[in-house]
Amino acid sequence: MNKKLFTLKDLCKDYENTPILKNINLDIYEGEFLTLLGPSGCGKTTILRLLAGFENPNSGEIILQEKNINNIPPEEREINTVFQSYALFPHMTIFDNVAFGLKMKKTPKDEIKKEVENALTMVKLSKHSHKKPHELSGGQQQRVAIARAVVNKPLILLLDESLSALDYKLRKEMQIELKMLQRKLGITFLFVTHDQEEALSMSDRIVVMNKGKIEQIGTPKEIYEDPKNLFVAQFIGEANCFETKIIEQQDGLMSLQYYEKIFHLKSKKILTNYCTILIRPEDFRVEKNLEDVKTNNYFVGELENIIYKGTTIDLLVKLEDGKEVIASEFYNEDSDALGYAIGSKLYLYWVDGWEVLLGHE
C-alpha cells in the first residue's frame, strides 16, 4: 500500500450536544479511491467538513503526513471539495470557472492558460471552454467542477454525493469516467455516497458507516464477501439471514441448528451460542428435485413469485418455517427459472464455504 496521507484519530463531533461522530479512526493513503458509505445522516459529510477544515472536531486529531492540522484554516489545507450541487459560478465561462483558484493564487496568466487547458482536455471539455455552465449538461457541469478542483493540484479531492443529481445512465457513465480520471491524476479521492453499488464499483477501499461510527473498512470484495456484521451484510446488497443455534464447534467444524435442520459448516471463527448464516441470493442454487441437490446445505420451500430483472431472475421462495428468501439466477435461453410454476416445491442449496457466518455481538 502507498504512503499514509491523512490519519483521523479518535475524532468526535457533537452538534447541539448530540454526538454525530463517535471515535472515528481512519487512515487515508496516497492515490487511493476511498469511499465513505452509509445511510443518510450517519455522518459522512461531517467527516468531509472536518477534513476540509469547515468545522472543528470536539476531540481527536486530524493528521496530515504526521502533522496535526486541527488548527490549520481551510484555505491552507490543500484540500478541494466537489459538492453535490457543483457550485459553479453561473456568470463565468467554463474556462474562468476552472481558472478561478489559480487567479486567486496570482498564478501567471500563461501558466493559468496552460493548466486550465490541460484540465479541460482531461475531462474532455476543451471545446466548451467559452460556454457558461447552464449551456452544459449535468454530467458536463460535474466534470467542470472536477476540473476546477484538480487544477489546484490538491492533496486530496473530497466528493460529496457528487453523482447523485445525475440520471441513472449518465451516473453509470460518470462512475467509470471518474474512476479512470482518478487513476490518471493519481490524486487521492475521498468519495461520499449512500449507494452501495456505486461504492463497490468505484472504490479501492470502502468505509461503511452507521450512526456516527465506522462498522467496517475494506476492499469492495472484502466488504461484500466477508461482512463483519449484519448491518454491513444487509447494507451492501441483499442477504438471506438464518438465525441458528450453535450445537457444537470442534476442529474447525460447526454444527448449527435451524428449526429441525442441522448444518455442519467449516468455520475458523470461534463463536458462542448463536450464529447467523448469511447467504447472498446469487449463491443459492435452485433445483426441483432433491436428487439434483449437490450438498447437504439446503432448504425446501414454495415458489411465491418470479421477478424478471433483465440479466437475472429473482425467485421469491417461502420456506417451510414461513421465512421468505430470495434466490437469484442468471437469465439465459436455457434458464429453467422462468418455467417454474408459482406454488411449486423448490430446493435451495449452496456450495460449502459460500456462506458467511456471523457471531452475535
Ligand SMILES: Nc1ncnc2c1ncn2[C@@H]1O[C@H](COP(=O)(O)OP(=O)(O)OP(=O)(O)O)[C@@H](O)[C@H]1O
Ligand atoms: N450544522 C449542523 N447542526 C446541527 N446538526 C447537524 C449539522 N450538520 C449536520 N448535522 C446532523 O448531523 C448528522 C450527520 O449529518 P451528515 O450530513 O454528516 O450525514 P450524511 O451521512 O452525510 O447524510 P446524507 O447522506 O443525508 O448527506 C445528521 O443527523 C444531521 O442532521
